[in-house]
Amino acid sequence: MHPRTRIGAACAVLAAVILSAGCGAGAGAAPSPTVDRFDAARAFSDLRMQVDLGPRPAGSAASRTLAERLRRALPHGRFSPVPGGLRNVVGSLPGRGRPILVGAHYDTKDIPGFVGANDGATFLRRGTRGSRADAAVTARRTHSMVLVDFVADRDLSIPREAGSDPALWARLRDAADEVGAARVFPPRAAPAVLDDHVPYRTRGVPAIDLVDFQYPYWHTREDTLDKVSPRSLDAVGETLVAMLRSMARETCAGAAPTR
Secondary structure, three states, rough: OEEEEEEEEEEEOOOOOOOOOOOOOOOOOOOOOOOOOOOOHHHHHHHHHHHHHHOOOOHHHHHHHHHHHHHHHOOOOEEEEEEEOEEEEEEEOOOOEEEEEEEOOOOOOOOOOOOOOOOOOHHHHHHOOHHHHHHHHHHOOOOOOEOOOOOOOOOOOOOOOOOOOOOHHHHHHHHHHHHHHHHHHOOOOOOOOOOOOHHHHHHOOOEEEEOOOOOOOOOOOOHHHHEHHHHHHHHHHHHHHHHHHHHHHHOOOOOOOOO
């Protein structure tokens, strides 16, 4: 399950939809972007709110409480049912042309005491239930998909996940260079990860996964607020804003409106 925002492939700007953040900055801190268009303080507030709820396994009371809060916070927020009684949380921004999907997890691995400050997600087949349900319905009309996963750890480095679309990843790196965050996205590839971008990719949608899978606290109770940094969140957020604005400029002319 994951909250997501559909953004028109043109004429729309990314809102503060990334919900993974943290506090503090370590020796390997991400560079400070040269622009200020992403609301990192808002995203950090969202992160703290989620962690304060404690463990949030899919279908739990805490997860459902969070889903309600996310629905209210997202533009035009609504629920989309997932088989098994679960729910995706969906928001949308107006635009023209086929929408771009920006997605993130909002549940945590079912481990006692695990609050998922950086990793608000589960992997393997059960962990992609929400994305598989959504892709089955929306993939044909989706322009591209960006999954935001591990993006907040202090020592942030996000190489291209091997299953991520190379052309779309190149656009991401160009945007990172534009905003002064190129160091976050090194020019190398990392092993493929089974994550929520896969159902879209297998249906022909260009999709990328932003995941620093070298995070040492993955699926442990030590994945807490002190391990993550708002500077990392800001570097990724500013990069995504720049990339989406660039894609909007290219596809706006002559595109039919989308909702």
